[in-house]
Amino acid sequence: MxxxxxxxxxxxxxxxxxxxxxxxxxxxxxxxxxxVRERSNLKKRITAFLTAKKIDGLSPKTLKNYREMLMGFQSQVDKHVTKISTDDIRGYIGYLADERHLKDSSINTHINTLRSFFSWLDMEDIIKKNPMRKIKSLKIDRIKARRPLSPEELEQLRDGCRSYKEKALVEFLVSSGCRLSEVAGIQVDRVDWQSRSVVVVGKGHKERTVYFSVRAKLMLQEYLSLRKGGCALFSSSRSPYLPMSPRAIEKAVQRVGERTAGSRRIHPHLMRHTFATNALHGGMDITVIQHLLGHSDPKTTLIYAELRPDAVKYAYERVIA
Known part of the structure; x- marks a missing residue:
């Protein structure tokens, strides 16, 4: 008609x-x-994707990150999923770099999230062509990005501490090799001061024992004697003295780093890399380092621990020369 x-x-x-x-x-x-114009169904598909991933067993933190990144994508590219093109995605990546000024590593996280989302749409036969097929991750210098703190940088970081709380944080992180989430979950009554150890809950809810240095013990005990309250090893400074969140610990370490002479961004994960490298440099067996870091694969430990040239030379001269 x-x-x-x-x-x-x-x-x-x-x-x-x-x-x-x-x-x-x-x-x-x-x-x-x-x-008739097809209305955007992107938000609906994102919700379905997150539900599917929740059923697959993804952690609440990962789901939260997925949601935030995909909703950010939807706010810029609000189209029917079958109409989203590779150019749309390239434009969004450009927006992340040029307008939001994200670092390459952060942009890669967004790219990986979109890749997971569109792969799921493709697998579910919701789209006929995957627009992420031609999108490659940005090349990042992993060695430079993971470079641990040098002895000089670590001393500068110590000099930047203004309170025993900051000193305790820095010393505990760099001598235990704990993950940020693990540190946030430690209770004071779980700490064995005599053996300088504590049981932490890592990935997959696996428990392991970690150790900390004499220097960290002294700083922790001084910090605990001065604070007003709290059950967590690191608590907020105000009543009701709740445990510091991972984000609060991250900010505290970052503030200390900003006071030092260097322009390098300091974060807890960098302290974990530094611990692994110092342990390897000091002659600790790689399998022991793997256990202390809570890695299931020794290859991951080798990524964390950087064998410095001076350590190679020392080992050669001790055994060969």
Whole structure:
């Protein structure tokens, strides 16, 4: 049925007494029907994707990160998922770099999230062509990005501490090799001060024992003796003295780093790399380091621990020369 005839019939059904007049008025008009536009279903698909990943067993933290990144994508590219093109995604990556000024490592996290989302859409036969197929991750100098703190940088970081709380944080992180989430979960009554050890809960809810240095013990005990309250090893400074969140610990370490002379960004994960490298440099067996870090694969430990040239030379001269 042509558009004009369809319109005439619909109007006549609404106003049957005026059918003759309507036909006379529309006689000289050429009428075309506007195509129905597909509404965006991106938000709905994102929700379905997150539900599927929750069923697959992804952690609440990972799901939260996925949601935030995908909703950010939806706010910029709000199209029907079948209409989203590779150019749309390239434009969004450009937006992340040029307008949000994200680092390459952060942009890669967004790219990986989009890759996971569109792969799921493809696997579910929701889209016929995956627009992420031609999108590659940005190349990052992993060695430079993971470079541990040098002895000089570590001393500068110590000099940047203004309180025993900051000193305790820095010393515990760099001598235990704990993950940020593990540190946030430690209770004071779980610490064995005699053996300078504590049981932490790592990835996959696996428990392991970690150790800390004499220097860290002294700083921790001084910090605990001065603070007003709290059950966690690191608590907030205000009542009701709740445990510091991972984000709060991260900010505290970052503030200390900003006071030092260097321009390098300091974060807890960097302290973990430094611990691993110092342990390897000091002659600790790689399997022991693997256990202390809570790695299931020794290859991961080798990524964390950087064997410095001076350590290689020392080992050669001790055994060969």
């Amino acid at each position: 042509d558009a004009k005839k369809e319109l005439m019939e619909r109007l006549a059904a609404m106003m049957p007494s005026m059918e003759g007049e309507l036909r006379w008025v529309l006689e000289g008009y050429c009428i075309t029907k506007e195509p």
